[in-house]
Amino acid sequence: MEAAAAATRMPVMATDEALINQARTGDYAGFERLYELYRDTVYRFAYQMTHSRDEAEDITQETFVRAFENLHRFRKEAKFTTWILRIATNLCTDRARMHTRRTALEEQEAGGGLEWMTIGAVANPVEELEQERRAGLVRKAVNALPAHHRTVLILRDFEERNYEEIAAILNCTVGGAKLRVLRARRALRDRLVPLLRDSEPKK
Numbered sequence: 001m002e003a004a005a006a007a008t009r010m011p012v013m014a015t016d017e018a019l020i021n022q023a024r025t026g027d028y029a030g031f032e033r034l035y036e037l038y039r040d041t042v043y044r045f046a047y048q049m050t051h052s053r054d055e056a057e058d059i060t061q062e063t064f065v066r067a068f069e070n071l072h073r074f075r076k077e078a079k080f081t082t083w084i085l086r087i088a089t090n091l092c093t094d095r096a097r098m099h100t101r102r103t104a105l106e107e108q109e110a111g112g113g114l115e116w117m118t119i120g121a122v123a124n125p126v127e128e129l130e131q132e133r134r135a136g137l138v139r140k141a142v143n144a145l146p147a148h149h150r151t152v153l154i155l156r157d158f159e160e161r162n163y164e165e166i167a168a169i170l171n172c173t174v175g176g177a178k179l180r181v182l183r184a185r186r187a188l189r190d191r192l193v194p195l196l197r198d199s200e201p202k203k
Contacts, residue, residue, distance in 0.1 A: 016080040049092040096147030141191040149184035
């Protein structure tokens with residue numbers, strides 16, 4: 001009996017839908033909880049898109065401001081993470097359009113994402129240096145891609161999101177999402193191959 005009574009006194013974790021409904025009534029506590037839950041997700045995505053901590057922080061804040069202002073447009077059948085990342089994607093794309101000539105965005109701080117390009121165990125320091133060199137070239141090639149290609153590569157190859165969620169974020173079909181990822185990988189390959197070739201030591 002005591003155990004059952006204790007269980008009834010335990011707090012129940014609110015669902016995203018409950019928090020959204022709470023926020024829609026004007027209760028900021030509900031939205032603050034959503035911010036706490038998903039801030040890191042949005043920031044990580046924004047940082048991979050911009051490679052700038054300041055820009056990622058700005059985009060994260062603006063994403064949640066816009067989400068709060070547009071809560072009335074959120075559909076219950078959608079996932080909150082999908083909806084919030086769609087807002088973040090649009091903001092990142094807008095910023096990229098304003099900075100189309102900025103291709104080197106703090107490369108020294110860029111890391112991770114696209115591990116599929118540099119898979120392999122490091123056997124010795126020489127191989128480690130070579131792997132670091134190739135990783136740097138990958139980052140340079142990714143930074144030079146148009147925002148729409150960079151977005152799908154980050155969502156698929158770094159965030160490891162499935163095609164259904166990518167389609168929801170980009171507001172396209174699953175087939176369309178797969179095609180965009182394919183095109184982005186081809187675009188990356190086309191930029192990367194010359195970089196790798198030109199960086200090879202001359203014989």
